[in-house]
Amino acid sequence: MSLKEELVKFCHKVYDKGYVSGFDGNLSVRLNENKILITRSGVNKGNVTEKDILTIDNNGNLIEGNGKVTTEAKLHLKVYNNRTEIKSVIHCHPVYSTAIASSRDEFPNDVFPEVILTLGKIPICKYATPSTAGLADSLEPFVKYANVFLLSNHGAVAVGESLELAYYRMEKLEHVSKTLFVAESMGKLKKLSGKEINELYSIAEETYGIKVDKRIRL
Secondary structure, eight states, X not given: OOHHHHHHHHHHHHHHTTSOOTTOOXXXXXXXXSOEEEEBTTOOTTXXXXXXXXEEOTTSOEEEOSXXXXXXXXXXXXXXXXXXXXXXXXXXXXXXXXXXXXXXXXXXXXXXXXXHHHTOSOOEEOOOOTTSHHHHHTTTTTTTTOSEEEEXXXXXXXXXXXXXXXXXXXXXXXXXXXXXXXXXXXXXXXXXXXXXXXXXXXXXXXXXXXXXXXXXXX
């Protein structure tokens, strides 16, 4: 499967999952150190075809394809230009994740062990006007290490060393956000203690084969 075909596949998946509606969201994948494939502006992700995929450079200039480069390409470029290991960026508006980003100043990071190990610390970026450089700059405090970002009053971004990994991180973020919503509707969240979290980190590599970057530890 070519990268364009893979990008189309995951566009359809985020739409089918309800992570976007209308013309929301944008997905991209790095072709090489100078080229990025990204969905064009103004297309429903459930209807994306290979003709809707543009090639841009690291400054957001159109290299190949027909259509307008999304104004939110700045978000993607902010990540790519700071993280050479990242090969894909997915920006969506999943309901429960966006609800948390619109109602809280901090994400409840200390509840689920698997989220602590796989996603790490989940930041909520300060609000910035959509489509502006300020939105991309809101990632700045966390861009060097975060796996997912919540955009205040806006949506979510997931990144990964592959398109598949970026998608699964978005999926995990929305799943945990929904679970938190259900849990809080039933009572007070049962948060893990510092001791319990440190014990989790102490067994992570030997038991799960997971090396947790110190920068995404709680």
